[in-house]
Amino acid sequence: MSDYNFAYLDEQTKRMIRRALLKALAIPGYQVPFASREMPMPYGWGTGGVQVSAATLTPEDTFKVIDQGADDTTNAISIRKFFEKTANVGTSEKTEEATIIQTRHRIPETELQEGQILVYQVPIPEPLRFLEPRETETRRMHALEDYGLMHVKLYEDIARHGAIATAYAYPVMVQDRYVMDPSPIPKFDNPKMEMAAIQLFGAGREQRIYALPPYTKVVSLDFEDHPFDPSKAEHPCALCGAEDSYLDEVITDDQGTRMYVCSDTDYCESRRATGHIGTEGTQPEEVFA
Amino acid sequence: MYVAVKGGERAIDAAHDWLAEERRGSPEIAELSIAQIREQLALAVNRVMAEGSLYDPDLAALAIKQARGDLIEAIFLIRAYRTTLPRFGSSLPVETNHMACTRRISATFKDAPGGQILGPTFDYTHRLLDFALMAEGLPAAAPGSGAPEGVTSPGAPPPEMPRITDFLNRDGLIQEEHPDAETPPDLTREPLEFPANRALRLQAITRGDEGFILGMAYSTQRGYGRNHPFVGELRFGTVSVEAEIPELGFSIEIGDIELTECETVNQFTGSKTEPPQFTRGYGLTFGHTERKAISMALVDRALRWEELGEDNAGVPAQDEEFVLSHSDNIQGTGFLEHIKLPHYVDFQSELELIRKLRAEAQAAMHQEAAE
Numbered sequence: 001m002s003d004y005n006f007a008y009l010d011e012q013t014k015r016m017i018r019r020a021l022l023k024a025l026a027i028p029g030y031q032v033p034f035a036s037r038e039m040p041m042p043y044g045w046g047t048g049g050v051q052v053s054a055a056t057l058t059p060e061d062t063f064k065v066i067d068q069g070a071d072d073t074t075n076a077i078s079i080r081k082f083f084e085k086t087a088n089v090g091t092s093e094k095t096e097e098a099t100i101i102q103t104r105h106r107i108p109e110t111e112l113q114e115g116q117i118l119v120y121q122v123p124i125p126e127p128l129r130f131l132e133p134r135e136t137e138t139r140r141m142h143a144l145e146d147y148g149l150m151h152v153k154l155y156e157d158i159a160r161h162g163a164i165a166t167a168y169a170y171p172v173m174v175q176d177r178y179v180m181d182p183s184p185i186p187k188f189d190n191p192k193m194e195m196a197a198i199q200l201f202g203a204g205r206e207q208r209i210y211a212l213p214p215y216t217k218v219v220s221l222d223f224e225d226h227p228f229d230p231s232k233a234e235h236p237c238a239l240c241g242a243e244d245s246y247l248d249e250v251i252t253d254d255q256g257t258r259m260y261v262c263s264d265t266d267y268c269e270s271r272r273a274t275g276h277i278g279t280e281g282t283q284p285e286e287v288f289a
Numbered sequence: 290m291y292v293a294v295k296g297g298e299r300a301i302d303a304a305h306d307w308l309a310e311e312r313r314g315s316p317e318i319a320e321l322s323i324a325q326i327r328e329q330l331a332l333a334v335n336r337v338m339a340e341g342s343l344y345d346p347d348l349a350a351l352a353i354k355q356a357r358g359d360l361i362e363a364i365f366l367i368r369a370y371r372t373t374l375p376r377f378g379s380s381l382p383v384e385t386n387h388m389a390c391t392r393r394i395s396a397t398f399k400d401a402p403g404g405q406i407l408g409p410t411f412d413y414t415h416r417l418l419d420f421a422l423m424a425e426g427l428p429a430a431a432p433g434s435g436a437p438e439g440v441t442s443p444g445a446p447p448p449e450m451p452r453i454t455d456f457l458n459r460d461g462l463i464q465e466e467h468p469d470a471e472t473p474p475d476l477t478r479e480p481l482e483f484p485a486n487r488a489l490r491l492q493a494i495t496r497g498d499e500g501f502i503l504g505m506a507y508s509t510q511r512g513y514g515r516n517h518p519f520v521g522e523l524r525f526g527t528v529s530v531e532a533e534i535p536e537l538g539f540s541i542e543i544g545d546i547e548l549t550e551c552e553t554v555n556q557f558t559g560s561k562t563e564p565p566q567f568t569r570g571y572g573l574t575f576g577h578t579e580r581k582a583i584s585m586a587l588v589d590r591a592l593r594w595e596e597l598g599e600d601n602a603g604v605p606a607q608d609e610e611f612v613l614s615h616s617d618n619i620q621g622t623g624f625l626e627h628i629k630l631p632h633y634v635d636f637q638s639e640l641e642l643i644r645k646l647r648a649e650a651q652a653a654m655h656q657e658a659a660e
Contacts, residue, residue: 033480044627167638
């Protein structure tokens with residue numbers, strides 16, 4: 001692809017994005033406006049994440065893409081191929097081998113290390129958006145640390161349902177200052193956000209970038225008498241037997257029989273490769289032959 | 290077992306092959322050429338150029354062919370191509386006063402200097418299917434007395450075409466537009482921030498979705514922020530684009546483009562700050578895109594309520610955040626269609642939440658019944 005620059009975007013655009021990333025890292029949780037470009041995939045397909053990855057990738061990087069935790073979902077494949085083609089970077093499905101991981105809706109189960117970068121695709125970066133549709137208003141609320149509306153919403157949930165009725169994109173408080181949308185990851189993943197890796201969030205259509213430097217304090221919003229509860233299906237993975245991973249529910253026949261399997265395909269395969277076999281599992285070679 | 294979600298890579302490749310086959314249609318039918326699309330589907334080409342924000346009829350025709358006639362998809366192809374183009378300068382503002390007009394009409398004056406030029410328009414056609422067009426392969430009918438001599442032919446620069454609104458301006462009957470020395474912001478290089486100035490609003494609306502802008506404009510006509518528009522003037526034609534070359538120190542003509550320009554004259558009974566007078570709305574679009582240019586002028590006028598000291602009626606067309614945040618069809622279609630992508634993880638967490646809430650609610654009901 002000699003007609004396009006390394007990783008598709010031209011260098012001026014990458015510089016603009018890197019400036020936004022640096023600002024975002026300097027003010028954790030603050031949404032930095034950036035001049036998002038049209039990308040060759042549609043808005044909503046991860047254009048924000050793709051632009052952040054493009055501005056972050058170097059030729060030496062190893063790139064991994066997951067969607068719903070899996071490397072082989074169609075959109076993850078499409079984005080991985082895009083960078084194979086435009087940046088000619090090495091790719092991997094192994095969490096520990098990747099230097100940059102672009103993700104949609106999950107944080108890998110394997111703990112990330114220093115030197116790794118996790119890039120999130122973000123549809124609606126504004127955690128207050130569904131409480132207040134106006135950008136001018138929500139920016140003011142963040143500036144004044146005026147988060148009363150959010151606490152009222154969470155309180156109303158408890159009053160009505162006895163629990164906070166948010167299962168994914170569960171809002172967090174970053175370093176005691178900004179309320180941040182963690183992107184639509186299940187709340188099960190929220191506690192993992194205090195990690196050693198750099199976390200970058202790109203929202204292409206909404207033209208916002210935000211970030212969490214390593215070891216930033218990230219607290220899921222809750223109340224003393226209703227503490228945050230990172231729930232998941234109460235089953236082990238049927239393939240690898242893991243009891244600590246987030247599970248997808250798969251309907252296996254017309255009678256509605258269900259099985260629960262790891263949403264993180266790399267985690268599940270690695271476990272099976274090392275001999276952890278669940279009730280319905282086999283060694284990975286046989287499954288994927 | 291667990292095979293349904295596997296094999297995405299092969300599925301994508303097969304889908305792309307299938308799409309290519311569908312795009313071509315029956316191989317027994319001759320393939321469309323880019324030139325045919327450019328010449329015979331010119332209004333589709335114009336729309337793709339206007340909303341794609343790239344003036345290139347050949348590429349727009351290619352995009353339409355590749356997109357199988359889906360214009361929003363074609364606009365998307367053009368936008369994605371445009372974003373990769375280097376930017377080596379800006380043109381001088383185009384002089385629509387010197388437009389070589391193929392069409393120029395005013396709805397406010399029966400006649401005016403410069404004359405009414407009807408031009409190629411659907412306006413007074415009867416919308417009856419012309420079955421003669423189905424008889425393909427016949428020799429083309431002899432051209433009628435269509436394009437008059439000299440209207441579109443190149444040569445001497447066209448004489449200045451006076452503006453209808455200038456006649457009203459001379460009498461002080463219409464709100465005056467003041468030149469703005471400020472460089473307009475660039476929507477494609479800076480993130481959209483609110484409040485937006487008028488230049489930025491116009492920029493967003495001119496590349497906004499024709500259907501959305503039409504709907505917004507229509508809503509003002511039906512009473513959601515009425516601003517009583519008249520088409521003061523609508524003109525379509527060719528203007529030359531000039532750019533200043535730093536090495537030369539003067540500007541040279543780099544090409545011609547076709548534009549549609551609409552100025553509306555809107556009734557206005559005055560406000561706390563302004564005397565009763567007419568006000569203006571403005572629309573300017575690439576190619577022959579009249580519906581869009583007129584819609585744009587109405588929406589522009591509605592968005593000027595604050596500047597003119599009008600009341601905010603709380604209607605959608607007056608709300609710049611609402612209009613500008615939702616007018617881009619590439620953003621809109623992307624976000625809308627992305628819900629086709631897998632959402633297993635989010636759905637799973639919702640599923641668990643709803644089961645938990647139901648279990649608790651049922652337990653509470655049983656307890657109440659027992660008591």
